[in-house]
Amino acid sequence: MSSSEDMSEEPTAQVVLEASGIRKSFAGVHALRGVDFRLRAGEVHALVGENGAGKSTLIKVLTGVYQPDDGELHYLGAPVSFARPAAAQEAGISTVYQEVNLVPSMTVAHNLYLGREPRSGFGLVDFRGMRRDAENLLEDLGIDVDPRRQLGSLGLGVQQMVAVARAVSADARVVIMDEPTSSLEPREVETLFELIRRLHERDVAVVYVSHRMEELFQICDAVTVLRDGRLVHSGPMYEMTRLELVSTMLGRPLSEVRREGTTAFGGDHETGSTALLRATGMSRRGVLGAVDLSVKPGEVLGLGGLLGSGRSETVKALVGLQSLDAGVIEVDGRTVRRGSAASAIRAGIVLVPEDRKAEGIIPHLSVRENIVLAALPRLSKAGIVSRARQDKVVATFMERLRIKASSPEQKVNELSGGNQQKVMLARWLAMSPKVLLLDEPTRGIDVGAKAEVQSLVDDLAEQGLGIILVSSDLEELVEGADRIVVLKDGSSVAVLTDSEVSVDGVMSAIAEGGADE
Amino acid sequence: MSTSQQTRSGALAGLVQRHGALGVLVLLLVVGGLAFDTFLTAYNLGNLAVQASFLAVIALGMTMVIVSGGIDLSVGSVYALSGVLAAYSARWGPIAALLVPLAVAAAIGLVQGLLVGRAKLAPFIVTLGGLLFARGLLQFLTAEGSETYLVPRESAFLQLGQGSVLGVGVPVLIVVLLYAVGGIVLQRTRFGMRLFAIGGGEDAANLMGLPVTSTKVGVYVLSATLAGLAGTMNAAQLGSGVTVIGVGLELNAIAAVVIGGTLLAGGMGSVSGTLAGVALLFVIQDLINQVGGFNSNLQAVVSGAVLITVVVLQTLLSRARR
Ligand SMILES: Nc1ncnc2c1ncn2[C@@H]1O[C@H](COP(=O)(O)OP(=O)(O)OP(=O)(O)O)[C@@H](O)[C@H]1O
Numbered sequence A: 001m002s003s004s005e006d007m008s009e010e011p012t013a014q015v016v017l018e019a020s021g022i023r024k025s026f027a028g029v030h031a032l033r034g035v036d037f038r039l040r041a042g043e044v045h046a047l048v049g050e051n052g053a054g055k056s057t058l059i060k061v062l063t064g065v066y067q068p069d070d071g072e073l074h075y076l077g078a079p080v081s082f083a084r085p086a087a088a089q090e091a092g093i094s095t096v097y098q099e100v101n102l103v104p105s106m107t108v109a110h111n112l113y114l115g116r117e118p119r120s121g122f123g124l125v126d127f128r129g130m131r132r133d134a135e136n137l138l139e140d141l142g143i144d145v146d147p148r149r150q151l152g153s154l155g156l157g158v159q160q161m162v163a164v165a166r167a168v169s170a171d172a173r174v175v176i177m178d179e180p181t182s183s184l185e186p187r188e189v190e191t192l193f194e195l196i197r198r199l200h201e202r203d204v205a206v207v208y209v210s211h212r213m214e215e216l217f218q219i220c221d222a223v224t225v226l227r228d229g230r231l232v233h234s235g236p237m238y239e240m241t242r243l244e245l246v247s248t249m250l251g252r253p254l255s256e257v258r259r260e261g262t263t264a265f266g267g268d269h270e271t272g273s274t275a276l277l278r279a280t281g282m283s284r285r286g287v288l289g290a291v292d293l294s295v296k297p298g299e300v301l302g303l304g305g306l307l308g309s310g311r312s313e314t315v316k317a318l319v320g321l322q323s324l325d326a327g328v329i330e331v332d333g334r335t336v337r338r339g340s341a342a343s344a345i346r347a348g349i350v351l352v353p354e355d356r357k358a359e360g361i362i363p364h365l366s367v368r369e370n371i372v373l374a375a376l377p378r379l380s381k382a383g384i385v386s387r388a389r390q391d392k393v394v395a396t397f398m399e400r401l402r403i404k405a406s407s408p409e410q411k412v413n414e415l416s417g418g419n420q421q422k423v424m425l426a427r428w429l430a431m432s433p434k435v436l437l438l439d440e441p442t443r444g445i446d447v448g449a450k451a452e453v454q455s456l457v458d459d460l461a462e463q464g465l466g467i468i469l470v471s472s473d474l475e476e477l478v479e480g481a482d483r484i485v486v487l488k489d490g491s492s493v494a495v496l497t498d499s500e501v502s503v504d505g506v507m508s509a510i511a512e513g514g515a516d517e
Numbered sequence B: 001m002s003t004s005q006q007t008r009s010g011a012l013a014g015l016v017q018r019h020g021a022l023g024v025l026v027l028l029l030v031v032g033g034l035a036f037d038t039f040l041t042a043y044n045l046g047n048l049a050v051q052a053s054f055l056a057v058i059a060l061g062m063t064m065v066i067v068s069g070g071i072d073l074s075v076g077s078v079y080a081l082s083g084v085l086a087a088y089s090a091r092w093g094p095i096a097a098l099l100v101p102l103a104v105a106a107a108i109g110l111v112q113g114l115l116v117g118r119a120k121l122a123p124f125i126v127t128l129g130g131l132l133f134a135r136g137l138l139q140f141l142t143a144e145g146s147e148t149y150l151v152p153r154e155s156a157f158l159q160l161g162q163g164s165v166l167g168v169g170v171p172v173l174i175v176v177l178l179y180a181v182g183g184i185v186l187q188r189t190r191f192g193m194r195l196f197a198i199g200g201g202e203d204a205a206n207l208m209g210l211p212v213t214s215t216k217v218g219v220y221v222l223s224a225t226l227a228g229l230a231g232t233m234n235a236a237q238l239g240s241g242v243t244v245i246g247v248g249l250e251l252n253a254i255a256a257v258v259i260g261g262t263l264l265a266g267g268m269g270s271v272s273g274t275l276a277g278v279a280l281l282f283v284i285q286d287l288i289n290q291v292g293g294f295n296s297n298l299q300a301v302v303s304g305a306v307l308i309t310v311v312v313l314q315t316l317l318s319r320a321r322r
């Protein structure tokens, strides 16, 4: 989109939304300290920064969720202040917030049209019309889902696409997306980009937040970088290289960033000779066909496959969160009871789940409490919890994962989205398991912390843990894993070792896999 | 992958969850009809329906409140207060006897709604306050219950509770009408959609730009007004304002709503289920009477057991649907 005509057009395009000198603090935490932001018609504007830099807060100020402590907003040239999200929406700003902001108990169609349902006579909601509209909209946008399905029964990626569909269908002048791709598969990302291109053609301004650098360069025209609540850079995208962007975000010299490369995984690991965990013939009607896998101590096993291939279900089954019809799971040669989370934990298998927000964060407890929760038995003697040992564990992880919080006692729901992810990650890591299952461990985490998570995974493998890694970021999967089991339609179809562990290797295994059956 | 199979069993579970109360009700009617000659008679059922109508009206409002993720504990007190106000106002004519209690009830609902919706206080606490307030006001107005107001003998107001059209009691007709309208409001209007959205995810509803505050205020006004109407109907039926009624009635209403398949956590439910739930409570009570010889407390025991069974079933079913 950054073709040469665009470049010459950009500076003259109308400014639709402008924020100047925005300040916002929460009980002593300065989330924004005087930020300026200018959005022009038809541009795709990247808003980037580390976890906790203030991106989501800025978006919430722009859209009436929060009122700024200081500063001004101008929309279409006139000063405005949006008292509620509804006011911003009526003015033509529609937003996909970072958390999936839909109602899980309602259908897809309802979620698309809540608040603007088509009505027939007597002011009654016209369900048939609504379903038809929803079908047309989803088809037009290339999203494959039945609008009658209950939203909560769908995968996170599809839910996110529904949220995007709702935002773009509102016929807005500004569409804001806060990490829309955090739970999307590559194919869905393509669909999303196609949508964004169409918005661009219609001269709609788009604000785009993401921690995935390659996306920013693919789709964005302009970029604004925040660091610690301050504006550190704003300008056209083409003026920056990827490394420059990363170094501006992190506030570290270019040379240092260059040295670190794309992922922070080390090389292969010393692995033990006998399997630590072995699963054979895991199956569940309609979910898993036949999955076999094993992990040795010190090994990182990757699970490859497309959306719906059964990766998350496989790791859930290993910890007893997905019931199985058949299959044997053994740790150190001892059989673990199928479908029992308690016996999986006792055997030392721990899962960091994909949907960390829904599956485990306890919003009103502090960062410390959330981290030590699962590790309490290990940190206590005769039922008495040692506070000193707790503090030590918490301090280690907060530093290692760079969790940005005012103190360990801050409530976890006051943290930025990415920092909440890190807290959950810390909770499971603190359990010091034998086998660690990581489902999308770096989702929603900024580049700096991503590297930390990756090197932490490496360290853990070095210490002799068996690790199973699921990641839709192929590069991360390939660089992190020593061996990859490829899943297709709920069955394991290939095992890649040594030199086969490559992006191409995984792709071709997915393409060929199961064809000969 | 046989996802169709999964959705089919999920749909079945959903069906049972929504219409389970109706199923059990039909079963009990058949069993009761076979066992007792006096059970399935127009006279007995007509009587039962009139008795059940007051709770039914209250439970309708409660359904909407619970769907929105709230709770209204004040309805029993508002019901009793309204009855006394109706009996008192009947001296000024039937219109006053109807409007005075409704206006007072709506005002109580408005205050509760503002406290819940605008001041964002917990509905449990706010409506518990409403319960005490209304009951206290009632005690004050009747000088601790020592004063009883009678509806004038010839007042047309009495028809609201005692009249009948084509052999069907007026209270029953009112219930039928209200549930028809209530069903449309909940399932087919934007207001209803908002209730489901707020109950299913209040933050999301707010971020979607739905008018959360006014919807909440509206639903508490509605609930209190319906409780007021139920009290008014009751006064018309009894011909006087009775101060001791309605104690714990809010719990019966909640029980009926939950038995009817409405999720106590909000976001899911139906008024038809609630109607079946109310009917079920009264049919159980009547069947126990028919058997005879039991302590009347046994009714509460059985109702309680039914409630727990339903809640356990609901939980299991909603797990099966995942
Ligand atoms: N409601 C709140 N109460 C207290 N502090 C808050 C609140 N919301 C945000 N903050 C703080 O403000 C800062 C900025 O948070 P924000 O959510 O804007 O970050 P972000 O840039 O969106 O990060 P991420 O990439 O992790 O989503 C963080 O330090 C966070 O802890």
Ligand SMILES: [Mg+2]
Residues within 6 Å of the ligand: A055, A056, A057, A098, A178, A416, A417, A418
């Ligand atoms: Mg954020």
